[in-house]
Amino acid sequence: KRKLVGILESFDKRCLEAEVKGGDGFSINIQDVFFRLTIDVTSILTFDLDLHSVENEKQHEFALAFDELSNLCQKRFTDPFFEI
Numbered sequence: 001k002r003k004l005v006g007i008l009e010s011f012d013k014r015c016l017e018a019e020v021k022g023g024d025g026f027s028i029n030i031q032d033v034f035f036r037l038t039i040d041v042t043s044i045l046t047f048d049l050d051l052h053s054v055e056n057e058k059q060h061e062f063a064l065a066f067d068e069l070s071n072l073c074q075k076r077f078t079d080p081f082f083e084i
Contacts, residue, residue, distance in 0.1 A: 003050055007040045010054045039063045 036053035051060040
């Protein structure tokens with residue numbers, strides 16, 4: 001439970017930093033934020049491992065591989081002739 005709270009605290013800190021840097025016109029890539037939150041929460045709940053995706057600027061290797069695999073699975077599902 002404490003690890004999940006830590007993820008949300010990191011997210012809050014990162015949002016505040018982005019707001020300070022950007023002033024009134026700051027923006028956040030919400031898709032990236034949700035992906036990072038999902039990867040961190042899932043890795044903690046399934047593997048008891050915190051990847052710190054929210055805290056770091058660069059994505060974790062596991063997150064990049066998971067994203068690529070998800071894209072390939074989607075392509076395979078929608079195109080039955082997709083080469084494996």
